[in-house]
Amino acid sequence: MSRYFPSLVGNESTRDRLGRAIDSGRLPHALLIGGDRGSGKFTLALSVAAALVCENKGAGALPCGTCPACKKMLSRSHTDLTVLERDPKKATVGVSQIKELRPAMYLSPTEAPCKVYIIREADKMTPEAQNALLIILEEPPRDVYIILLATSLDRILTTIRSRAQYIPMQRFTRDELDTHLTGLSREARAMRSTSHASYSEILTAAGGSIGRALTLLSPKGAAECREEREGALSVINALGAGSSFADLHSALLSISGERAELSLEIECIINALRDMTALRQSAGAELLFFSSETEAKEALERVGGRRLLKLYELFLDTHERLSKNAAVGSLLTALAAKIKNI
Ligand SMILES: [Zn+2]
Structure with a gap:
C-alpha cells in the first residue's frame, strides 16, 4: 500500500501522484478537484493541506495524521487554512467573497511554511468571482496553495481550468465503499453483520459516494x-x-x-x-x-x-x-x- 494518504480509500494513482509532488516540493499552486457530491473531494483537500504542513515529512505515512500540524489541518483549526464556503442563503459564491480573500493571501503564513485555501463549490462561483480568482491564479503568492472543489466542471471558466491541475475523483466501487464504511463507522460494522440485506441496499443507494453512504447509515x-x-x-x-x-x-x-x-x-x-x-x-x-x-x-x-x-x-x-x-x-x-x- 502507498505511504501517501493511507487513511483515504480508492483513488490510488491520484494519491500517489499528489504525494510525490508534495514530497518533492513540486505541487502546483492551484488544484481543481472534480467529483460527485460525497466523492471525498473535501477530505482529499484537507489531507493535501495536512501533507503540505506535516512535521514528519520524509519517512512513513504522509500526512502522518498525528503531528500537531496535521491534526489542526484535519480538524480545520489551523490558522494557515482558509475554507471558503457558499453562503447557504445564496445560490452562488459571489465576487465579494473572493475579493475578501485577497489581502490576507499576500501576508506570510503564521505557523506553517505555507497557507492553504480551499474553495468549496467552486463551480457555483459567479463569472465575476471566477475572474477575480483568475487574477490571483495568474500570479499566486509563493507560499499559497489554492484548492478548488467542483461537481460540474463545465461551469468553470477555461481560463481557470488551464491554471489549475485537475484532479478527478473516482467513484468508489462497492468493495471500496464496504472497506471504508466498516473501517469508519460502528453502525456500518453492526449493520453489516446483523442485517446484511439493508447494508447491501445502502451500498447500492450510495452510488459510489462515501458521503452519501454515511448519511444513509x-x-x-x-x-x-x-x-x-x-x-x-x-x-x-x-x-x-x-x-x-x-x-x-x-x-x-x-x-x-x-x-x-x-x-x-x-x-x-x-x-x-x-x-x-x-x-x-x-x-x-x-x-x-x-x-x-x-x-x-x-x-x-x-x-x-x-x-x-x-x-x-x-x-x-x-x-x-x-x-x-x-x-x-x-x-x-x-x-x-x-x-x-x-
Ligand atoms: Zn503530520
Missing part, C-alpha cells in the same frame, strides 16, 4: 433519504403520458421546499431516469436510484421508454436553471407544462 439521514425517495417516486409516478397537468403540477410542488432540497430531489429523479434508460439498454446495469430491477421496470412501464430521453433533458435543464437562481414556482410550472407537451 444514520437514522436521521435514512429518514431524510426515505422522504427524498418518496418525493421523487411520487413525481416519477406522475410522469406517464396519462397524467393530467394538475396531477403533474401538484406532484412537482409537493417536492419543492428549500432550493437545496429541491435540487437534491431533482438529482434523485435524474438518477431514476438514468436507471430506466440503462435498464432499457441491458439488464444487470448498476442502479443509482431504484433498489431493484423489478421496481425500475415498473417505473419504466408507467413512464414509457420513448419519453425517457426528453424527460431526462427537461429535468437536467431544470436542475441547471435552479442552480442559476431561477424562481422555484415558475420553474416548476414551466416544467409541468413542458412535460405535458412531450
Whole structure:
C-alpha cells in the first residue's frame, strides 16, 4: 500500500501522484478537484493541506495524521487554512467573497511554511468571482496553495481550468465503499453483520459516494433519504403520458421546499431516469436510484421508454436553471407544462 494518504480509500494513482509532488516540493499552486457530491473531494483537500504542513515529512505515512500540524489541518483549526464556503442563503459564491480573500493571501503564513485555501463549490462561483480568482491564479503568492472543489466542471471558466491541475475523483466501487464504511463507522460494522440485506441496499443507494453512504447509515439521514425517495417516486409516478397537468403540477410542488432540497430531489429523479434508460439498454446495469430491477421496470412501464430521453433533458435543464437562481414556482410550472407537451 502507498505511504501517501493511507487513511483515504480508492483513488490510488491520484494519491500517489499528489504525494510525490508534495514530497518533492513540486505541487502546483492551484488544484481543481472534480467529483460527485460525497466523492471525498473535501477530505482529499484537507489531507493535501495536512501533507503540505506535516512535521514528519520524509519517512512513513504522509500526512502522518498525528503531528500537531496535521491534526489542526484535519480538524480545520489551523490558522494557515482558509475554507471558503457558499453562503447557504445564496445560490452562488459571489465576487465579494473572493475579493475578501485577497489581502490576507499576500501576508506570510503564521505557523506553517505555507497557507492553504480551499474553495468549496467552486463551480457555483459567479463569472465575476471566477475572474477575480483568475487574477490571483495568474500570479499566486509563493507560499499559497489554492484548492478548488467542483461537481460540474463545465461551469468553470477555461481560463481557470488551464491554471489549475485537475484532479478527478473516482467513484468508489462497492468493495471500496464496504472497506471504508466498516473501517469508519460502528453502525456500518453492526449493520453489516446483523442485517446484511439493508447494508447491501445502502451500498447500492450510495452510488459510489462515501458521503452519501454515511448519511444513509444514520437514522436521521435514512429518514431524510426515505422522504427524498418518496418525493421523487411520487413525481416519477406522475410522469406517464396519462397524467393530467394538475396531477403533474401538484406532484412537482409537493417536492419543492428549500432550493437545496429541491435540487437534491431533482438529482434523485435524474438518477431514476438514468436507471430506466440503462435498464432499457441491458439488464444487470448498476442502479443509482431504484433498489431493484423489478421496481425500475415498473417505473419504466408507467413512464414509457420513448419519453425517457426528453424527460431526462427537461429535468437536467431544470436542475441547471435552479442552480442559476431561477424562481422555484415558475420553474416548476414551466416544467409541468413542458412535460405535458412531450
Ligand atoms: Zn503530520
